[in-house]
Amino acid sequence: xxxLAEQEPGKIVFDESAAEAALRQLLRSPEFGRVWVLCxxxxxxxxLALTLGFSFEYRGRDAFIDExxxxxxxxxxxxxxxxxxxxxxxxKELGVQAVHLEVDxxxxxxxxxxxxxxxxxHGRYLMTKWLTREPR
Numbered sequence: 001x002x003x004l005a006e007q008e009p010g011k012i013v014f015d016e017s018a019a020e021a022a023l024r025q026l027l028r029s030p031e032f033g034r035v036w037v038l039c040x041x042x043x044x045x046x047x048l049a050l051t052l053g054f055s056f057e058y059r060g061r062d063a064f065i066d067e068x069x070x071x072x073x074x075x076x077x078x079x080x081x082x083x084x085x086x087x088x089x090x091x092k093e094l095g096v097q098a099v100h101l102e103v104d105x106x107x108x109x110x111x112x113x114x115x116x117x118x119x120x121x122h123g124r125y126l127m128t129k130w131l132t133r134e135p136r
Contacts, residue, residue, distance in 0.1 A: 001047075001069070026051070032052060035048070036048050038070060046071055048067065048069075048087050050064070058098040061096045061097060063098075063099050065084065081117060
């Protein structure tokens with residue numbers, strides 16, 4: 001998780017204890033989503049976190065691919081496609097109508113990948129207001 005948070009272009013401050021607490025909460029409460037570890041030849045090379053929500057606009061249950069990380073040396077080898085296909089099938093089994101994701105501005109490779117596998121931009125901004133203390 002640290003490697004994803006600290007990579008360019010959307011580098012953010014990583015708080016390990018907060019990330020661990022959030023992961024533990026997700027793992028204890030499957031109604032919040034799922035997380036999968038990506039392995040190749042017995043070694044962990046990344047992960048994908050899918051979080052669940054509800055939207056009237058998307059006719060019910062929706063989901064976010066909240067995080068997808070693949071170690072740089074394993075990118076552009078089809079793992080992202082396999083991981084997103086797997087997550088989309090799992091989402092469908094959970095009754096999800098639509099899957100969303102975010103891409104950092106300036107991350108052209110990820111943006112092109114997501115466009116290629118069927119994700120579309122909507123000309124909207126993702127806006128956030130923290131209801132608890134904002135991360136450092």
